Amino acid sequence: MNQDQIRHYLQMYLVVGSVNCKASDPITIVKAALSGGVTLVQFREKGADALQGADLLRLALQIQALCRAEGVPFIINDDVDLALEIDADGVHIGQDDENAAEVRDRIGDRILGVSAHTVSEARLAVQHGADYLGIGPIYPTHSKDDAHEVQGTAILCELRENGIHVPLVGIGGITEERAAEVIKAGADGVAVISAITEAKDVHETVVRMKSKVGNTLRER
């Protein structure tokens, strides 16, 4: 997939799993987020009471169907086997998951996202064929209990200053108020968990956040 297409997808990136959906259920949240205009959805089922087996597969297929109906790509976090089993549009892997080069071989030209926390991790991921890099946590997050130390937007500037020009998406504690500064620092979009899954009005939150991202991208 070409880089401009990937950059477009990264603008308003929802990362969701049943564990993050307390106020409401994942399907209701994903429907409202899609109607608000999210441009990419990642199914990330992690944590103490994460779904497994048939329940996991059922929820993945349900969210995949909702995304497909809206023409929004659907990505699976970590689980390359599940992604291939249901023919997801891509996978997102961390530094502690399967080697990115091996995953690229397994998934063909599906979307490959890789988490990176330093310039050297970013360079390696790009060499191994990553289509985009997930960078963070930019701000303190309570969505990931083993998150790396908070990096602030400086990491985004540092990556761009060191010649990392592939599509980048920031993640970690990103809220509507913070979205613009993540884009100004060089990200092509924002990846969001609890600011959307715990929002009082999911649809409106996505609409507002997406318009702030779009306006800031145009001003850049």
Ligand SMILES: C=C1C=NC(C(F)(F)F)=NC1=N
């Ligand atoms: C650990 C992660 C880091 N970044 C991303 C994203 F921003 F979506 F690319 N997703 C993850 N699951």
Ligand SMILES: [Mg+2]
């Ligand atoms: Mg992982």
